[in-house]
Amino acid sequence: MLSAGPTPQISTEVWNFSVTTETGEVRRWNWAELNALSVERTTVDLHCVTKWSKLATTWEGVSLDTLLDGVETSAEYAVASSYGGYTTNLPLEDLLDGKAWIAVRYDGEPLTPEHGGPARLLVPHLYLWKSAKWVRGIRLLNDDEPGFWESVGYHNYGDPWREQRYWGD
Amino acid sequence: MTEDHIDGNAAGGALSDVFAVDLTAATGQCSSCAQSLALAEALLYTQAPGLIARCPGCEEVVFRLVRGPGRAWLDMRGMTCVQFELADS
Amino acid sequence: MARAKILGRLTWRVATVAAVRDETSSARTIVLDVPDWPGHLPGQHVDVRLTAPDGYSTQRSYSIASAPEGNRLELTVDVLPDGEVSPYLARVLSVGDPLEIRGPIGGWFVWDPEKPEPVQLIGGGSGVVPLMAMIRARETVGAQTPFRLLYSARGPETIFYRDELRRSSENGSGLSVTYAYTREVPQGWERPPGRVDASLLTQITWAPEQEPISFVCGPTGFVETVADLLVSAGHDPARIRTERFGPSGGGS
Numbered sequence: 001m002l003s004a005g006p007t008p009q010i011s012t013e014v015w016n017f018s019v020t021t022e023t024g025e026v027r028r029w030n031w032a033e034l035n036a037l038s039v040e041r042t043t044v045d046l047h048c049v050t051k052w053s054k055l056a057t058t059w060e061g062v063s064l065d066t067l068l069d070g071v072e073t074s075a076e077y078a079v080a081s082s083y084g085g086y087t088t089n090l091p092l093e094d095l096l097d098g099k100a101w102i103a104v105r106y107d108g109e110p111l112t113p114e115h116g117g118p119a120r121l122l123v124p125h126l127y128l129w130k131s132a133k134w135v136r137g138i139r140l141l142n143d144d145e146p147g148f149w150e151s152v153g154y155h156n157y158g159d160p161w162r163e164q165r166y167w168g169d
Numbered sequence: 170m171t172e173d174h175i176d177g178n179a180a181g182g183a184l185s186d187v188f189a190v191d192l193t194a195a196t197g198q199c200s201s202c203a204q205s206l207a208l209a210e211a212l213l214y215t216q217a218p219g220l221i222a223r224c225p226g227c228e229e230v231v232f233r234l235v236r237g238p239g240r241a242w243l244d245m246r247g248m249t250c251v252q253f254e255l256a257d258s
Numbered sequence: 259m260a261r262a263k264i265l266g267r268l269t270w271r272v273a274t275v276a277a278v279r280d281e282t283s284s285a286r287t288i289v290l291d292v293p294d295w296p297g298h299l300p301g302q303h304v305d306v307r308l309t310a311p312d313g314y315s316t317q318r319s320y321s322i323a324s325a326p327e328g329n330r331l332e333l334t335v336d337v338l339p340d341g342e343v344s345p346y347l348a349r350v351l352s353v354g355d356p357l358e359i360r361g362p363i364g365g366w367f368v369w370d371p372e373k374p375e376p377v378q379l380i381g382g383g384s385g386v387v388p389l390m391a392m393i394r395a396r397e398t399v400g401a402q403t404p405f406r407l408l409y410s411a412r413g414p415e416t417i418f419y420r421d422e423l424r425r426s427s428e429n430g431s432g433l434s435v436t437y438a439y440t441r442e443v444p445q446g447w448e449r450p451p452g453r454v455d456a457s458l459l460t461q462i463t464w465a466p467e468q469e470p471i472s473f474v475c476g477p478t479g480f481v482e483t484v485a486d487l488l489v490s491a492g493h494d495p496a497r498i499r500t501e502r503f504g505p506s507g508g509g510s
């Protein structure tokens with residue numbers, strides 16, 4: 001259960017999620033609006049950088065393809081940020097084509113604060129620190145911007161299949 | 170207050186893997202709220218890919234330490250002017 | 259004793275288990291032989307590292323329970339039933355086994371026997387371990403510093419070092435020991451089971467005017483509560499030192 005600080009307790013009444021483009025254009029969803037979008041169910045393997053992999057976990061969430069549909073951008077990078085101040089960066093293309101979700105349920109249950117609820121980013125093809133808990137927004141950027149762990153030794157991309165754990169791996 | 174942290178003191182082992190002096194009793198100022206603190210007094214989060222210490226006053230990050238095979242990374246930008254006790258020789 | 263015990267970068271060293279001793283049904287003291295141990299200060303801890311055959315390794319911190327004494331070192335580990343490390347240390351590890359440790363660690367949560375001010379020790383569950391090192395060190399150096407220990411535990415069966423604490427508190431050297439039970443009390447016990455609260459603290463701890471130094475140690479929630487109570491009672495926060503063991507660092 002990874003956390004870099006106190007567990008944020010965010011009620012779904014105040015929760016919201018935004019996408020901000022490199023030109024400053026903002027799209028925002030509140031809890032009801034997000035859940036009104038098409039919620040997909042997906043079964044994926046998770047890879048934690050410290051030790052374990054957890055196979056066949058089942059999540060429900062809104063695909064980033066849905067959230068980014070029609071957004072005007074030529075950005076190549078993205079930074080996800082969370083309630084509590086956490087950030088993580090990744091190439092925009094890693095959020096697209098059915099590879100990433102804003103997850104709202106795990107194993108059929110709403111996400112508890114300890115599991116990153118109300119909503120967390122789910123990017124299962126990268127190490128789990130990229131799947132930001134308590135996600136509140138994604139900024140699209142022309143230039144890459146290392147996140148919380150990426151700026152202190154952890155790999156900028158974090159591909160578990162190539163064991164990209166630390167800088168230079 | 171949440172129960173998911175311990176004291177900065179517990180980072181002493183990881184820090185002494187890097188430094189020859191004890192850093193937990195060293196004092197400094199939080200860069201965000203200017204509170205003075207000993208590193209031992211920081212709130213330490215260990216259930217993560219590295220160690221994160223936060224200011225007990227404002228909860229901003231005061232230092233982060235990551236240990237990889239053969240390497241370590243330390244970011245102390247959250248703390249200014251760290252003072253150590255040092256014996257004169 | 260006041261000499262700094264941190265003599266350069268710390269690296270892992272291999273200790274050997276010299277003896278084990280059950281403290282309670284779930285906790286065990288592990289006596290270690292550590293070649294070239296540089297000595298330690300009462301209150302310091304060590305990191306323990308376990309490595310699996312596949313190379314996966316994990317570390318935990320454990321307070322030193324013993325007073326400084328040559329190459330000998332004692333830890334007391336309480337089992338967290340679903341824990342990764344504590345069941346191995348307290349149930350599996352046996353005499354003659356090697357154990358990787360790094361230490362001594364920490365210059366903050368330590369008692370300096372040369373300081374004259376009264377000392378208030380408040381421990382919850384296994385949080386008594388580093389406090390015991392202070393009590394033992396006080397006895398070893400023959401210090402007369404007034405000491406009070408408030409030891410909160412689930413019940414009488416979960417108390418560590420009971421006989422030794424009784425002896426040390428009855429030898430007239432100025433150590434007093436008070437037990438507070440949170441779940442089960444012995445027959446005829448004056449106080450119903452319950453958590454340490456403001457009235458118990460005022461009753462049995464040093465008053466703020468006596469300017470004690472307080473060492474509070476145990477599970478995070480316990481430490482949080484007690485430290486807040488001490489501050490509300492008028493103790494100077496700068497004279498309260500804490501050591502949190504984590505959310506479940508031993509029952510209190």
Ligand SMILES: Cc1cc2nc3c(=O)[nH]c(=O)nc-3n(C[C@H](O)[C@H](O)[C@H](O)COP(=O)(O)OP(=O)(O)OC[C@H]3O[C@@H](n4cnc5c(N)ncnc54)[C@H](O)[C@@H]3O)c2cc1C
Binds near residue numbers: 336340
């Ligand atoms: C400075 C220091 C000194 C200590 N001294 C002692 C001692 O003398 N004796 C003693 O018995 N113990 C001591 N502890 C506690 C010890 O380090 C371990 O935390 C304890 O033994 C449990 O480890 P484990 O691997 O068995 O359990 P784990 O596998 O680590 O944990 C078991 C359960 O508790 C939860 N958990 C444990 N720690 C945390 C945490 N920090 N944050 C969130 N969840 C957590 C886990 O999620 C899991 O559900 C000390 C801790 C510190 C920091």
Ligand SMILES: [Zn+2]
Binds near residue numbers: 204225
């Ligand atoms: Zn601060």
